[in-house]
Amino acid sequence: MRGLLLVVSGPSGVGKGTLLNLLLSHRDDCVFSVSATTRPPRPGEEDKVHYYFLDGETFSQWVEEERFLEWNKVFDRFYGTPLEPVEEHLRAGKHVVLDVDVQGGVQVIDNRPDAVSVFVAPPDLATLRTRLTKRGTEPPDEIALRLLTAKSELKSMSRYQYLLVNDDLEETRAQLNAIIEAETCRISRMAASGQLPTFET
Amino acid sequence: MRGLLLVVSGPSGVGKGTLLNLLLSHRDDCVFSVSATTRPPRPGEEDKVHYYFLDGETFSQWVEEERFLEWNKVFDRFYGTPLEPVEEHLRAGKHVVLDVDVQGGVQVIDNRPDAVSVFVAPPDLATLRTRLTKRGTEPPDEIALRLLTAKSELKSMSRYQYLLVNDDLEETRAQLNAIIEAETCRISRMAASGQLPTFET
Numbered sequence: 001m002r003g004l005l006l007v008v009s010g011p012s013g014v015g016k017g018t019l020l021n022l023l024l025s026h027r028d029d030c031v032f033s034v035s036a037t038t039r040p041p042r043p044g045e046e047d048k049v050h051y052y053f054l055d056g057e058t059f060s061q062w063v064e065e066e067r068f069l070e071w072n073k074v075f076d077r078f079y080g081t082p083l084e085p086v087e088e089h090l091r092a093g094k095h096v097v098l099d100v101d102v103q104g105g106v107q108v109i110d111n112r113p114d115a116v117s118v119f120v121a122p123p124d125l126a127t128l129r130t131r132l133t134k135r136g137t138e139p140p141d142e143i144a145l146r147l148l149t150a151k152s153e154l155k156s157m158s159r160y161q162y163l164l165v166n167d168d169l170e171e172t173r174a175q176l177n178a179i180i181e182a183e184t185c186r187i188s189r190m191a192a193s194g195q196l197p198t199f200e201t
Numbered sequence: 202m203r204g205l206l207l208v209v210s211g212p213s214g215v216g217k218g219t220l221l222n223l224l225l226s227h228r229d230d231c232v233f234s235v236s237a238t239t240r241p242p243r244p245g246e247e248d249k250v251h252y253y254f255l256d257g258e259t260f261s262q263w264v265e266e267e268r269f270l271e272w273n274k275v276f277d278r279f280y281g282t283p284l285e286p287v288e289e290h291l292r293a294g295k296h297v298v299l300d301v302d303v304q305g306g307v308q309v310i311d312n313r314p315d316a317v318s319v320f321v322a323p324p325d326l327a328t329l330r331t332r333l334t335k336r337g338t339e340p341p342d343e344i345a346l347r348l349l350t351a352k353s354e355l356k357s358m359s360r361y362q363y364l365l366v367n368d369d370l371e372e373t374r375a376q377l378n379a380i381i382e383a384e385t386c387r388i389s390r391m392a393a394s395g396q397l398p399t400f401e402t
Contacts, residue, residue: 119388121398121400122400124398124400125400151400154400157388157397158388158392158397160388161387161388161389162383162386162387162388163386163387163388163391163397163398164386165398174382175382175383175386177379178378178379178380178382178383178386179379179382179383179386181375181376181379181380181383182363182376182379182380182382182383182384183383185363185364185365185376185379185380186362186363186364187320187358187359187361187362187363187364188362190364191359196358196359196364197322197325197364197366199322199323199325199326199352199355
């Protein structure tokens, strides 16, 4: 059975990273997609494990050759999701989790009718503000900008299929898990991949 | 939150009744819809509990007044799903389970874009034959007819959204449960019932 392409987006501070790590620790049929980037590796980062580290020319060539599921520019760096490893995992029956921002998520949604798209939202903006402040890693200016970005991203929520309001982490994980289980039972999906049982005698 | 309208169909002998009873014993937010019929009550059957027992004239009037979600004739009796009690449950946040044959199921699917439709299939026809034979309640002729009906019903499978292959009852229940959990997270559903969070500050 072909795996699911899971696109998961949500504003910074919503707990998406924790949620996805928890999901993957419970399911060995799920894998993260590895992104490509033009930024240089940081100490300890390995090529093809943490990122595909590409120079600008190679990245540009991959774009030309349509080797990305989605790609975009964040500040002066390029980021993208290489298509080939995703397809390999899907063919092997693994569910591939794409942890992407709304910009990338909407690209995948537009290009891949088979994608299962999930938006992770905070219970409310006040909770998001509290979570960002508690992290203590960002200065107040940065927090204000992240909240503004969150508001902008929440406007794209309706482009996604599923909404998870991340109030209780374990409950949210159970819901994400249910989405995976339910989507594997979808008749249109089985039909599209030629896996609908025929019940011939 | 508005409840889900769950349409569940599947051939005789597939274990659908056992599955749905098991589901309802695990979830108190699910209720069976009560059908209407023109057949007389059997000993112990109560009006509005087991069936709405209607005379032919009343049934016909309800059809005229579009008070059925679906209805059809089986041999010389009429059966139908009264709309009003279903709507009451949905408004109260209950998931309403419609255990209907394919004829009725397809009517609901055609009329209600909000319906969640589930087809329960056997692992294969040989298993279905074994299950029907093991029951020991039907003569061989009847079993042959039921198998033929099953083959005919399986042709309508692709009209449904989800397929559950009932091999292991507990696994099938978990899948049906996952479908309910996932569908309550659907953004289109929340938007249609005005329940999509807005994240206003």
